[in-house]
Amino acid sequence: MPNYSELVQKLSSQLEIYDRQEATSLVNWLLEHHLGLRRVDMMHFLEEKDLPKKLWDDFDRLKKGEPIQYILGKAPFYGHEFLVNSFTLIPRNETEELVHLILKENKSPGLKVLDIGTGTGCIPISLALEMNQAEVYGLDISEEALEVARKNAKLLHAEVTFLKCNILEELPPIEDLDVLVSNPPYIPEKGKAEMHQNVLDFEPGLALFVPDHDPLLFYRVIAEKGKKLLKPGGRLYFEIHEEFGAGVLSLLEEKGFTELRLLKDLNGKDRMVVGKWEAGS
Incomplete structure (x- = not known):
C-alpha cells in the first residue's frame, strides 16, 4: 500500500503539462478538497482504494489541462x-x-x-x-x-x-x-x-x-x-x-x-x- 507521499508522487507524475512542483501542489489541493482532511491527517488515513470516484473524475480533468480552480469552482x-x-x-x-x-x-x-x-x-x-x-x-x-x-x-x-x-x-x-x-x-x-x-x-x-x-x-x-x-x-x-x-x-x-x-x-x-x-x- 503506497503511503501519502508516494500517492502524491504517482499522481503528480501524470500531470505532464506542469512542472513537478506545481503538479505536486495541484494533487495536494485536489486531495484535501475531496477528503476534507489536512495533509497531516491524510498521512495516516489514506488508502488509494478509498478515494472517491469524483476525485478521479476531477483528476482526469486536471490531466487534460483544466485549471483546478475551475474544477473545484x-x-x-x-x-x-x-x-x-x-x-x-x-x-x-x-x-x-x-x-x-x-x-x-x-x-x-x-x-x-x-x-x-x-x-x-x-x-x-x-x-x-x-x-x-x-x-x-x-x-x-x-x-x-x-x-x-x-x-x-x-x-x-x-x-x-x-x-x-x-x-x-x-x-x-x-x-x-x-x-x-x-x-x-x-x-x-x-x-x-x-x-x-x-x-x-x-x-x-x-x-x-x-x-x-x-x-x-x-x-x-x-x-x-x-x-x-x-x-x-x-x-x-x-x-x-x-x-x-x-x-x-x-x-x-x-x-x-x-x-x-x-x-x-x-x-x-x-x-x-x-x-x-x-x-x-
Missing part, C-alpha cells in the same frame, strides 16, 4: 474564497498586490470606489471588506461574470453594487470617485503563441485579449473616462502587462494625470501604474 484571493467559472478569470497573486496597494494608500472612511472589468468581483469585494465604510462599485460587460460576482458578494457579506457596462462604449453612471481601479484585458492577440494551453482553452478570451494594433485600448478609454468619473485628487490604479509600463505612464501623462508611478510586483515585473487626477489638468 473556487479560488483563494486576499484571505477569502471566491466562486469562479469559465466566464470569469481566475484571481491571481499579482492582483492581490494591487488590492494591498490600494488599501495601504486609501485609509480614509467613506471613500467611493469603482472597479472596471470586475470578473469574480475579487477586487471590489476585497476592498469593501477591508475599507472603512466605503461605497464600492464593480462593472463588467459580461452578465455571466456579474452573476458570479454578485454571488461572491452575498457569500462574503460584502456591500458592493455591480452594474453591466461596456466601458468602451458607455460612461458609467457614477461620479466623484476617490478610487478608480481596473485590471483590464491587456494581452495582445499575438501573445497567444506564448501562453499555456490551459489558459487559452479554459479562461475567457473576452477578459484577456486586446487587438495587436492597439494594446493600450482599455487603458486609454478608462483614463479618458476617469477624468469625468474621478473627483479632484482621486486616484487611478491599473494592473498592466509587464511590457507596457512606459506606454501606460506616457498615456496617463498625456491625459493630464499627475504623481505617476510604475510599480513592480513581487516577481520584479512592472505590474501596476498609479496616477492622480486634478481638475483642470
Whole structure:
C-alpha cells in the first residue's frame, strides 16, 4: 500500500503539462478538497482504494489541462474564497498586490470606489471588506461574470453594487470617485503563441485579449473616462502587462494625470501604474 507521499508522487507524475512542483501542489489541493482532511491527517488515513470516484473524475480533468480552480469552482484571493467559472478569470497573486496597494494608500472612511472589468468581483469585494465604510462599485460587460460576482458578494457579506457596462462604449453612471481601479484585458492577440494551453482553452478570451494594433485600448478609454468619473485628487490604479509600463505612464501623462508611478510586483515585473487626477489638468 503506497503511503501519502508516494500517492502524491504517482499522481503528480501524470500531470505532464506542469512542472513537478506545481503538479505536486495541484494533487495536494485536489486531495484535501475531496477528503476534507489536512495533509497531516491524510498521512495516516489514506488508502488509494478509498478515494472517491469524483476525485478521479476531477483528476482526469486536471490531466487534460483544466485549471483546478475551475474544477473545484473556487479560488483563494486576499484571505477569502471566491466562486469562479469559465466566464470569469481566475484571481491571481499579482492582483492581490494591487488590492494591498490600494488599501495601504486609501485609509480614509467613506471613500467611493469603482472597479472596471470586475470578473469574480475579487477586487471590489476585497476592498469593501477591508475599507472603512466605503461605497464600492464593480462593472463588467459580461452578465455571466456579474452573476458570479454578485454571488461572491452575498457569500462574503460584502456591500458592493455591480452594474453591466461596456466601458468602451458607455460612461458609467457614477461620479466623484476617490478610487478608480481596473485590471483590464491587456494581452495582445499575438501573445497567444506564448501562453499555456490551459489558459487559452479554459479562461475567457473576452477578459484577456486586446487587438495587436492597439494594446493600450482599455487603458486609454478608462483614463479618458476617469477624468469625468474621478473627483479632484482621486486616484487611478491599473494592473498592466509587464511590457507596457512606459506606454501606460506616457498615456496617463498625456491625459493630464499627475504623481505617476510604475510599480513592480513581487516577481520584479512592472505590474501596476498609479496616477492622480486634478481638475483642470
